[in-house]
Amino acid sequence: MTQAPQTGAAEWASNHSSEAPRSELIKRLADELLVATESLVPVPPLRDRVLNMTVEDSYQIQDAQLQHHLAKGRVLAGRKVGLTSLAMQKQLGVDSPDFGYFFADMVHHEDAQIPADSFISPKVEPEFGFILKETLTGPGVTREQAAAAIGEVYAAIEIIDSRVEDWNIKLVDTVADNASCGAIAVGTTPLDVRIEDLAEVECSLIIDGEKVATGKGSAVMNDPVAPLAWLANVLGEQGVSLEAGQLILPGSFTGAMPVVKNSTATADFGELGSLKINFS
Template identity: 75%
Template sequence: MNTSITSSRKAVLDGLADELLAATVSLVPVAPLRDRLQGMTLSDSYDVQNSQLEQHLANGRVLAGRKVGLTSVAMQRQLGVDSPDFGFFFEDMVHHDGARIPASTFIQPKVEPEFGFVLKESLQGPGITLEQAAAAIGAIYPAIEIIDSRITDWDIKLVDTVADNASCGAIAVGTTPLDIDPADLQDVTCSLVIDGEVTGTGTGADVMGNPVAPLAWLANVLGEQGVALEAGQLVLPGSFTAAMPVVTDSTATADFGPLGSLTIHFTD
């Protein structure tokens, strides 16, 4: 292998990570990454993502959990992929029911209704089964992921969103668990409500057939890298519906019907 080419490529990847870190602070998006590194691969993108994770941790931020994205067939078709992706979030990115969140802290936010799994035991792949993943779930909460893109105008392909931490902006999670058995999650219905209007409804089966499947997938992918999902961490397995944009004065609710709900408000 030509080490000069390898070094040059690494320098470009490190530069892209620095651009995304800067965009997170400045809220000025950057041009699509795929146009600036010939033949950019998924592995390249996760290298960019991980570089940002390491820098955030070195700066004292505390990892709160992980999110899985692209778990619906529709979203996978949109980006031309056949598997999910994943990202991370920190404790200072987690909000709760009734939170008032400044819309100005994001570039181009959208919201997605999800489950929030709090793990009662660690999961270390590879080889994690659906049954093992379900058994590791300690509590299930209503959740909303606020997705945001540091890429201009949401002009993304898979390599762009993966490098950009799977387009994660923030997380909102309820304070009261949903009274539901992990074995029954595929039958749960959830609606996304924006300013009183239902914008989409889905079932757990829309999340990779079973919302536990993304958890097992994530544990196995991370396990291949020697990384475990730790007890106490929060994992969001993917959205019930299409993401919807929000602006200042928007109110968003993840409505699980009789099981409960979660509402957040966007302010100036």
């Protein structure tokens, strides 16, 4: 297995001198995470090896990886908003959301057999999946405009994974690491629910037949549509739109739960339906 590149704290501190352009540091960190994604060999926390690392630095590292993948021909399928629930913010010790991306080859469906060894240390989160029927371009997107842009709502599960050792992450680490996105599973039959009722929908996360967590849509920033508007506006400031047809995951109902080989995970929306996936 290829060893991911690792650099000592002293060298990274030196690289933050005026002799090393910021863009060079961004590229080196992005390359390190790209190698870790392929090798499944995690890297030490970025925050410990870069002086004064900012969230803006992290998003540049994330975007450098996105551009690399797009240049290789991968197809962007959608975006995810993370850290929208109090449970997840407490779990990771942060107080603000983040976002990432996923490609068409990362999207699975009902009863998928997903190789557990394609991840480092996977966890699952139950979510809504929004298919956009209209393009959203911020800044200035309102909650009402975001709601009107949602075409269908599906049951979804995000598989999160960290290319940072032992899930030892703070906000700058997870943002740089594509918001810890590993893969996405989404149902094939829309949930029969009104957009205005999403906050009251209850979902349980079931692992190997055992209910391990339950939450309501209101756990997602008090309103699952709010992260969609937030994302459209943040990306809009960068000149990026959320395109019609894209899949958007607004955030988890519950804290993330680990899975291993031969596990099953189900997002159970009660009478609205469910989504089950398998880790082979």
